[in-house]
Amino acid sequence: GSTRITPSMLPLVALDQDAIDRIVATVPGGARNVQDIYPLAPLQEGILYHHLSAEQGDLYVLQTQFAFEDRERLEAFAQALQAVIDRHDILRTSVVWEGLASPVQVVWREAKLHLEEVRFDPTAGDAVTQLRQRFDPRQHRLDVGQAPLMRLAYGQDEANRRWVASLLFHHMALDHTALEVVQHEMQAHLLGETARLAETVPYRNYVAQARLGVTRQEHEAFFRDMLGDVDEPTLPFGLLDVQGQNHDIDEARQALAPALDLRLRQQARQAGVSVASLVHLAWAQVLGKVSGRQDVVFGTVLMGRMQGGEGADRALGMFINTLPLRVTLGQQGVRAGVKATHARLTALLGHEHASLALAQRCSAVAAPLPLFSALLNYRHSATGADAASTSAVQAWRGIQALEGEERTNYPLTLNVDDLGSGFSLTVLVAAGIGAQRVCGYVQAALETLVEALEQTPQVPLYRLPILPASEREQVLVGFNATQAEYPLEQTIHGLFEAQVQRTPESLAVLHRGQRLTYRELNERANRLAHYLRKQGVKPDSRVAICVERGLD
Template identity: 70%
Template sequence: MQFSELMAALSKHPIRLQQDDDNLVIQGDDEGLDDALWESLALHKRELLELVERNGGDWLSPAFRITPDMLPLVSLTQEQIDRIIDSVPGGAGNVQDIYPLAPLQEGILYHHLAAEQGDPYVLHALFGVDRRARLDDFLQALQGVIDRHDILRTSVAWEGLDEPVQVVWHKAVLTLEELQLDPAQGAVEAQLQQRFDTRHHRLDMGRAPLLRLVCAEDRPNQRWVALLLFHHMALDHAALELVQHEMQAFLLGQGHALPEAVPYRNYVAQVRLGVSRQEHEAFFREMLGDVDEPTLPFGLQEVQGSGQVVEEAFMTLPASLSQAMRSQARQLGVSVASLVHLAWAQVLGRVSGRQDVVFGTVLLGRMQGGEGADRALGMFINTLPLRVDVEGQPVRAGVKATHARLTALLGHEHASLALAQRCSGVAAPTPLFSALLNYRHSGTATSTEAVSAWNGIQVLGGEERTNYPLMLSVDDMGEDFGLTVQAVEGVGAARVGAYMETALASLMEALRQTPGALLSGLSVVPHTELEQLLATFNATQAEYPLAQTIHGLFEAQVQRTPESLAVL
C-alpha cells in the first residue's frame, strides 16, 4: 500500500496519531484497522512520524471524534463533549484534553461568576520597554512558555455541565494589542491600568490563553509600556516565578535546553485519586464542627471581593526578630511558618474579639503534587481554614499545638474549601472567616544572566489580589522576612502590619523568657499606638466653668453661633 493510499484509508477511521520519542501512538478507534492497515502503518512509520511532527506532534483523521472513554478524569456525555468542542477554534483537532478543576480553581471560578463586575482574580504586571522590538521579543518568549505548558493553553467550560471542566487546547496564541493613548490625558501607565482595572474588567474564561497583553507608546518617557493581565485560575505565585525563569531562557535563546514540561493534568489526577472525600470531611468536622461563630476581623464580612478598594503596605522585619524566629523554631522543633500562624491568630483574635480563631491559610500543594511538581505550571495552591486557640493555653504549648494542627492540615491540602466550610457550625451564607495568611518562600538574588535576558525590560508594578478583605503575605527570603498586608480601605494596612510585627516580637520574647505564660497576656499593639490610646486620647483635662451646667453652656453656644453644627 502506497503512502497516499494509506492516508486515504486512515481518513475514514476516527483516529489520532501522536509522536512519543521514536514511537508512533495511535488513539481512537484502532480496532477498526485491519491487518493490511496495521502492516502499512509499520511500513510507513517514518513518513507518519514526519507528518505528525509537521503538524506540531499531532495528526487527526477527518473522522476523528473525542469520546467519553478518552477522558478518564471526567464524566461527560457525548453530547456535552461535542458542545465543548464546538466552543474551541479548530474543533476536535485543537482539543488536547478535558479534565476537572482543582479545588482552588473551583473557588476561583465561583468568585468569577459571583462578581457583579470585574474579577478579583484577574492579576496584572506592568512593564516599561525601551523599544518596540523588545516587546516582540517579550511576546515571543511568553508564547514559547505557553506552547510548553498545558495550563497556559487552557479554557474553562461550565454551562450545561454537572461540574466545570478545563479544556486544554493544542494551540493558543497570545497576541499583542497596541493602543493609541494621548499623554495629555495623563501618564500612559496610569491610563492602561485605569482602562483595564480588574474591578470592572474581566477575562473571557472560555478562551485560551487566560492572558492578555496590551501596550502603548509612552513618548514623553521615550519608551513603550505593556500591561500583562493573567488569571489566577492558571497561575499561582510560584508559577509566576517559573514563567519568568522560562521566559528568561527563551530571551537568551536557550529555550530548547529547558526540561520537559510537566502536565498539570498529573496534579489534577492525583487530587482526584488521593485522600477520599469522607476522610476530608472527618478531619474538618473534628476541627470545625463546634465552631458556630465566624472570625471577622474589624467586622469585615464581605468576601466576594467585588469593587473594593484595597490598600497595600510592605515592611521588612528587623534582622534581630528574623534571627529570633529561626532560632526559636529550631529549638522547639517546629517550622517558622507555625510561629507566624500563631502570631497572626493572636492579631485576628484581638481585632475580632475572638478567643477561638479561624482563618484561611494558603497551602503550597506542590509538596504532594507528584513528580516534577516543583517545575510545573498551574494552580497548585489551595486555601483551607485553620483553627487556633489564642486564649487558654501557655505560649510554648500554643506553638506546639499550632504546629501539630498545621501539619495535620497538610495531609488534607487537596480538599475543597467549600467542603471544609460546610463541616463547621457557621451557617451559610455567613463566611467562616474573612482573613487570609500566605506564607511563601521567595528568592531575592538576580543573576548576571537575568540582567542580560531582561535588558531593556523593566518591571513598573503589578497587583496580586484575592477576594478576602484582609490578607497577610509573609515572604521567607532565606534570612529576612517581608510582610505584605492587603486590607480594604479604612482598616489601615500599615497598622495591621505593625500589629503583626508586635505579635511576633512578643511571642519570641515570651518563648525566651516566660514560655509558661498565657498567650492571652501577649501584646499585639505597638508602643506608639498604645501610647496614643492610653495617653494622647485621654489627655482631656481642660479649664471648665464649674458653676455652669452643661445645658447652660450649650444654650450660650447656640446664641453665639446659631447656624453651626451642634453634634456630629
C-alpha cells in the same frame, strides 16, 4: 488526530457524549484542537465562583507592567511568552461551565497570545498609569472561556521614548511559584537556551492527585472535627465582605529587623516547629485582638506542590489552595500554643487538596455568613540573587518590570515572604483600616511572641499585647489628654440641652449611615429618662447598661 472526543478518552471526568460535543464546540478548530478535558482543581473552583458572581470586574485578573526600550524588545518578550504557552498545557486552557453539572477545563493544542495595541492620550498623564487604569480588575475581565487566560496590552510611550505593556493573566492559570517558572523559561528563550529546559509536567497530574487522593469522606471528617463547634465567624475589624466587590484596598510593605528574624528562627528550631507556625500563631493573635475573640479561624494558603507528584516544583498552574485554620488562644500557654498550631498546620497539609466550600460546610456557621474574612499567605520566596547574574542581565536587556499587583476577594490579607535570611510583610486591607497599622500589629505580635518563648513560655497567650509602643502611647496618653475648661456649676446633661437650644438641627450622632440631630437625640434621651423614673430610678441610682454599639 482525533476528529471526535469520546467519554473513554477522558479518565478524569465523567461526561456523556452530548456534553463533550458541546464543550468541543467552544474550541476553535474543534476536536483536532482539543488535547484534554478534566475537572478544575479546588481553588480554581473557588476563583471561578468569584468570577461568575462578580457584578463588575474580576479581582483575580492580575497584571504586571513592563517597559521596553524599543518595539523589537517588546516583540521578543511576546515571542518568549508564546514559547512558554506552547510548552505548558495550563497556559492553553479554557474553562467551560454552562450546561454542565460541574465546570471543566479544556486544554487546547494551539492557543495564541492575544495582543492588543493601545494608544495613549498625551494630555491624560503618565502612559503606565493610563494602561493600569484601563485594565483595572475592578472593571476589567478576561474571557475565561478562551485560551490562553492571559493577554498583552501594549502601546508607545512617546513622552519617555519607550514602549510599555501590561501583562494580564488569570489566577486560575498561575500561582506565585508558577510565575517564577514562567520567568525562568522566558529567560531561556530570550537567550536561545530552550534545549536546556526540563521536560514539562502536565497540570492534569496535579488534578488527578487532588481528585483521586484523600477521599471526600476523610476530608469531611477532618474539618468537622476541627470546625464542627465553630458557630460564629472571625471578622477582624468587623470586615464582612468576602466577595471583594465593595472595598478599595490599602497596601503596605514592611521588612522585619534582622535581629527579629534570627530570634524567630532560633526559637522555631528550639521548639521543633517551623517558622511558619510561629507566624500563623502571631497572625492569630492579631486577629483575636481586632475581632474580640480568643478562638479564631482564618484562611491559610497551602502550596499544593508537596503532594503534587514528581516535577511539581517546576510545573505551571494553580497549585495553591486556601483552607481554614483554627487557633485557640485564651488561657493556653505560649509554648503549648506554638506546639498546637504546628500540629494543626501539619495535619492540614494532609488535606491540602480539599475544597474550601467543603471545609466551610463542616462548621456550624450558617450560610451566607463567611467562616472567616482574613487570609495568611506564607511563602518561601527567591531572594532575587539570580536576577543579577550575567545571563539574566543579557536576557532582559532593554526590558524592565515596572510593577504588579496581587489581589484576593478577602478584605484583609497578610503575605509573608520568607527570604531565607529575612522576612517581608505585605498587608492588604480594606481602605479605612490602615495597612501600615496592621503591619505594626503583626511585627509587635511576633516580637512579644518570641520574647515570651525566650523568657516566659508558660504565660497565657491572651496576655501578649500586639500594640506597637507608638500606638499604645496614643491610646493611653494621647487620647486621654482631654483637659479642658469646664463650668463646674453645670451638669453634663445641662450642657447638652444648652447645645440643643443653640443648634437643634445640627448632626449629633452618625453611625453606619444612621443620623440623629441634637433635637432628635434630646427627645430620645427624655423618653429614656421618663422610662427610668417609672422603674424607680432616682438621682445617684446605678443602672447597668448592656447594648450593642449603635444609636441606642
